[in-house]
Amino acid sequence: MTESTIKPPKKNLGPVKWMRTHLFSSWYNSLLTLVVGYLLLTSVGPLVSWVFLDATFEGSGPGDCLGEGACWLFVSQRLNFFIYGFYPDELQWRVDIMFGLLALAFVPQFIEGFPARKWLGIFGMSGLPIIGYVLIPGGILGLEEVESSKWGGLMLTLILAYIGILASLPIGILLAIGRRSDMPIIRGLCVVFIEVWRAVPLITVLFMASVMLPLFLPEGVSFEKLVRALIGITLWQSAYMAEVIRGGLQAIPRGQYEAANALGLGYWRKMGLVILPQALKLVIPGIVNTFISLFKDTTLVLIIGLFDILGAVQSTIADPAWQNVAIEGYVFVAFCFWVFCFGISRYSQNLERKLDTGHKT
Amino acid sequence: MKKQSIDSISARPKPWYDPRIRALFFQVVTLGVVFWAGWVLIDNTLSNMQSRGISTGFGFLDETAGFGIIMHLVPFDATMSYGRTFWVGLTNTLLVSAMGVVAATIIGFLVGVARLSSNWLVAKIALVYIEVIRNIPLLLQIFFWYFAVLASLPAPRQSVEVGGAFFLNNRGLYLPGPVTQDGFGLVWGALLVAIAAVFGLRSWTKKRQKASGQLFPTVKVSIAILVLLPLIAFFLAGQPLEWDLPALKGFNFGGGISLIPELAALWVALSLYTASFIAEIVRSGILAVSKGQTEASKALGLPNGLTLRLIIIPQAMRVIIPPLTSQYLNLVKNSSLATAIGYPDLVSVFMGTTLNQTGQAVEVVAITMGVYLTISLLISLLMNLYNRAVEIKER
Numbered sequence: 001m002t003e004s005t006i007k008p009p010k011k012n013l014g015p016v017k018w019m020r021t022h023l024f025s026s027w028y029n030s031l032l033t034l035v036v037g038y039l040l041l042t043s044v045g046p047l048v049s050w051v052f053l054d055a056t057f058e059g060s061g062p063g064d065c066l067g068e069g070a071c072w073l074f075v076s077q078r079l080n081f082f083i084y085g086f087y088p089d090e091l092q093w094r095v096d097i098m099f100g101l102l103a104l105a106f107v108p109q110f111i112e113g114f115p116a117r118k119w120l121g122i123f124g125m126s127g128l129p130i131i132g133y134v135l136i137p138g139g140i141l142g143l144e145e146v147e148s149s150k151w152g153g154l155m156l157t158l159i160l161a162y163i164g165i166l167a168s169l170p171i172g173i174l175l176a177i178g179r180r181s182d183m184p185i186i187r188g189l190c191v192v193f194i195e196v197w198r199a200v201p202l203i204t205v206l207f208m209a210s211v212m213l214p215l216f217l218p219e220g221v222s223f224e225k226l227v228r229a230l231i232g233i234t235l236w237q238s239a240y241m242a243e244v245i246r247g248g249l250q251a252i253p254r255g256q257y258e259a260a261n262a263l264g265l266g267y268w269r270k271m272g273l274v275i276l277p278q279a280l281k282l283v284i285p286g287i288v289n290t291f292i293s294l295f296k297d298t299t300l301v302l303i304i305g306l307f308d309i310l311g312a313v314q315s316t317i318a319d320p321a322w323q324n325v326a327i328e329g330y331v332f333v334a335f336c337f338w339v340f341c342f343g344i345s346r347y348s349q350n351l352e353r354k355l356d357t358g359h360k361t
Numbered sequence: 362m363k364k365q366s367i368d369s370i371s372a373r374p375k376p377w378y379d380p381r382i383r384a385l386f387f388q389v390v391t392l393g394v395v396f397w398a399g400w401v402l403i404d405n406t407l408s409n410m411q412s413r414g415i416s417t418g419f420g421f422l423d424e425t426a427g428f429g430i431i432m433h434l435v436p437f438d439a440t441m442s443y444g445r446t447f448w449v450g451l452t453n454t455l456l457v458s459a460m461g462v463v464a465a466t467i468i469g470f471l472v473g474v475a476r477l478s479s480n481w482l483v484a485k486i487a488l489v490y491i492e493v494i495r496n497i498p499l500l501l502q503i504f505f506w507y508f509a510v511l512a513s514l515p516a517p518r519q520s521v522e523v524g525g526a527f528f529l530n531n532r533g534l535y536l537p538g539p540v541t542q543d544g545f546g547l548v549w550g551a552l553l554v555a556i557a558a559v560f561g562l563r564s565w566t567k568k569r570q571k572a573s574g575q576l577f578p579t580v581k582v583s584i585a586i587l588v589l590l591p592l593i594a595f596f597l598a599g600q601p602l603e604w605d606l607p608a609l610k611g612f613n614f615g616g617g618i619s620l621i622p623e624l625a626a627l628w629v630a631l632s633l634y635t636a637s638f639i640a641e642i643v644r645s646g647i648l649a650v651s652k653g654q655t656e657a658s659k660a661l662g663l664p665n666g667l668t669l670r671l672i673i674i675p676q677a678m679r680v681i682i683p684p685l686t687s688q689y690l691n692l693v694k695n696s697s698l699a700t701a702i703g704y705p706d707l708v709s710v711f712m713g714t715t716l717n718q719t720g721q722a723v724e725v726v727a728i729t730m731g732v733y734l735t736i737s738l739l740i741s742l743l744m745n746l747y748n749r750a751v752e753i754k755e756r
Contacts, residue, residue: 022481029480036482185388189395199737200730201694207712208730211722215406296498303701310501317508326509334497334505341496 062322074316074325075332082312082332085152091144094135095155101128102158110347129166132159148226152307154336156226160233160298160308165241165291167234172241173280177271179242180249190242197239202297205232210304229301237294244286248279282355288348292341309333406723421719422447428714430705432621443715450710451732457627457706458693464632465692469639476644487640494637500698502634507626507702517614526606534620535607542601551594558590559583623704627696635692639685646681647673678751686744690737697733707732 024030054069057076065071075082084092105124108114136159139145151159178190197205209232214222223231252275260270302311313329316322376382410417422444429439434452437445475487494502512531515521520530528535566577595602607617650673658668700709707729716725 022479025479032480033482036486040482040486183384183388186391189391196730196734199690199694199734201697201708201733203697203700203708204712204726204729204733207708207716208726211716212726215409215722216402217409218405219409219412292496296496299498299500300698302500310498310504314504326512327505330501330505330509333501337498337501338493338496342492345496 065325070328070331071322071325072328074322074328078312078316081153081316082309083154085156085307085312086150087146087152087155088150091138091146094138094143098132098135099155099158101131102162110343125166129163148224151226153312154309156301156306157295157298157308160230160301161291161295163230164233164237164294164298165287167230168237168241169287171234171238172245173276175238175242176245176249179246194239194242197236198243200236202233202236202300203303205236206300206304208232225304226306229304229306233294233298237290240290240293241287244283244290245279247286248281248283249275251282252279285348285352285355288344288351292344292348295340295344296337309336410723415720415722417721417724419724421721421724424719426715426718428718430710431703432624432705443719446715447707447711447728450705450707453704453710454693454696454699454706454708457624457631457699457704458696460628461631461635461692461696462689464628465635465639465688468632468636470643472636472640473643473647476640477647491637491640494633495641499630499634499695500701503626503630503698503702506630507622511622511626517609520609520614526604528607528614530614531622532614533622534625535614536618536620537604537606538618540603540605542603544598544601547594547598548591548601551591552587555587555590558586562586621704623699623702626702627699627704631692631695634695635688638688638691642681642684642688643677646677649680650676675751679748682744682748682751686741686748689744690740693736693740694733 023033050069052069054067056065056067056069056071056073059065059073061077062074065073080089080092084095087095102124105120105128108117108120111117114120134140135143136151137146137148175190175194178186179194181187181190206229209228210225213228213231217223256274256278257270260274265273298308299310301308302314307315310333313333317326317329373379407417423442425439426441426443426446427439428446430437430446430449432453433449434456435445435448437449472487472490475483476491478484478487514529514531517528517530517532520528520535522528526537562583563579566579569575569577605617607614607619654672654676655668658672663671696706697708699706700713703709712725712729716722719725
């Protein structure tokens with residue numbers, strides 16, 4: 001570079017210049033900044049002192065929450081119940097193992113270049129549910145049985161969301177393929193199934209599963225409440241899953257179908273070897289997004305009497321031993337959900353950016 | 362592969378290799394399986410209901426309900442029929458959905474625009490709002506507003522009062538209710554005339570602009586007509602309107618319009634939650650309009666306001682409408698969470714109390730699902746019609 005070359009203008013402005021362009025660019029922006037800034041400053045102070053400074057963190061029981069601030073003692077004292085529900089204390093190691101395996105299988109998916117990432121993911125979708133099916137209810141291999149009415153809290157929330165997604169994925173794929181089939185009757189059946197489930201709220205589905213499902217079954221056959229809820233959630237979720245996957249199928253160019261036909265592949269080989277691998281890869285962000293909304297929707301099971309994490313907190317709030325802890329309880333649950341959902345949604349946005357090859361049709 | 366002669370290729374394939382016959386076969390089998398499964402389900406259901414002594418049919422709709430409902434838009438008391446509870450629930454669902462759609466749209470558009478504001482502070486606050494609200498389950502938010510916020514309001518005797526007409530307490534929000542007197546029909550008539558006049562004005566100004574190129578301040582004049590004409594009629598008729606003020610009677614308020622806390626909590630939570638999704642839709646819709654459009658409009662000398670109204674919004678709407686529709690549908694479906702806090706919506710009244718009292722699960726669930734299906738189909742139909750009106754006309 002010669003001396004005479006003019007350097008490019010500095011990109012980062014000084015703080016004064018930055019404020020002039022971003023906060024006080026015109027008279028109404030200045031006014032807006034001042035008003036909003038004032039509101040923010042006056043509300044942040046009390047909030048911080050409520051959450052941290054005046055809050056009670058330590059103590060032995062409800063009587064220790066005397067301060068003006070939040071009673072986090074409530075959360076720490078009941079944490080075991082919020083995570084495991086009524087699962088017996090001495091058997092909670094089984095749930096802990098599942099938490100650990102779940103983290104082992106899915107956390108690496110967020111980390112670029114983690115060794116054997118793909119295999120861990122496959123394990124999470126195939127081996128993990130089998131281990132969970134043995135470990136959590138017990139009753140086989142010498143494990144003490146824990147009936148599903150004792151499951152609760154965060155553990156139940158994760159079970160519902162995880163099984164809901166896992167079971168709805170294959171059904172969703174079949175429905176999506178069926179909806180794009182050339183056979184009018186199969187297409188019609190799939191369309192009706194998808195549209196009906198998508199049109200009704202999850203609560204009605206859960207009600208139906210808990211009230212009507214026992215009527216549908218032959219006499220002598222009955223399911224536990226949790227299984228009924230899972231059936232309802234799976235049917236409902238598979239309709240959403242089908243629509244997400246259909247989006248992927250539609251994004252695959254015609255040439256791929258024709259090439260597979262030209263190679264002489266039959267229908268199922270064409271789908272399984274050529275179309276679906278590409279389509280599913282495209283819709284991973286979509287699947288992650290439906291997972292997030294299902295994860296939030298699992299809270300609805302408390303209406304039919306299952307104790308998920310919100311149900312556990314709600315029942316403790318109603319406990320007369322603890323008074324005026326509603327806000328603390330809700331903030332705690334909100335924080336748990338927020339961490340999960342925000343983290344996962346950031347991941348899916350990253351993925352979307354990475355998968356976006358820039359030549360979408 | 363064996364070598365085949367031209368003849369054998371052009372010959373008809375064996376019937377089990379013929380794609381049309383195969384397709385027919387698979388479809389017949391599928392249909393058979395579906396009908397068989399349906400028949401088994403119906404058979405099981407009927408025999409189960411018989412053994413449990415549950416009656417079938419829709420006769421229960423005419424029986425006396427025998428329970429009260431805390432809020433009803435259509436006249437209702439405990440002596441009325443189960444069929445009536447259906448209408449009470451349905452109107453309550455529609456009320457909260459309509460209120461939610463309006464509020465969520467307004468908040469969502471404001472936040473979406475704020476997200477793109479050149480003011481750093483405003484943009485960041487909008488971002489925080491969106492990211493916090495939409496990552497927290499709606500049911501939790503409804504509980505928060507109902508059990509944590511509204512329940513901590515003062516009791517009726519210590520109500521927050523504004524000018525002796527508005528009262529806020531833990532039983533709800535009370536507003537003065539308008540009571541129309543004789544002669545108010547004149548005001549309605551004037552309003553109709555005003556609406557007709559506005560339509561006439563619009564077609565006239567369009568014609569005039571086409572012929573002469575002259576612009577006419579249509580919007581301002583229309584608003585003036587719409588406000589002034591009914592107002593003149595109102596005073597001519599001798600102000601035929603009185604206000605029914607809420608007043609403390611015993612332990613609670615009576616008179617006026619009341620907004621029960623269940624409705625308020627549900628409304629606030631639904632609106633704020635859906636607004637966070639609408640805001641993202643609005644933002645991406647506005648960003649989808651290419652920069653060249655704005656620059657071209659600037660080059661034509663259009664001021665900022667007109668650029669927004671004539672160039673950006675019409676094009677952004679095309680991107681916004683389809684996802685907006687599904688958000689409206691979600692809102693209507695989510696309004697069924699009312700049952701968790703006891704707002705008497707369709708699910709809470711009909712699928713809850715009525716189902717428990719009659720035990721006729723199949724009929725009640727079928728009716729309720731049918732209603733949601735109908736609402737969903739109607740909303741998507743209306744939005745599709747609107748979408749067709751605003752989509753790009755390619756010739």
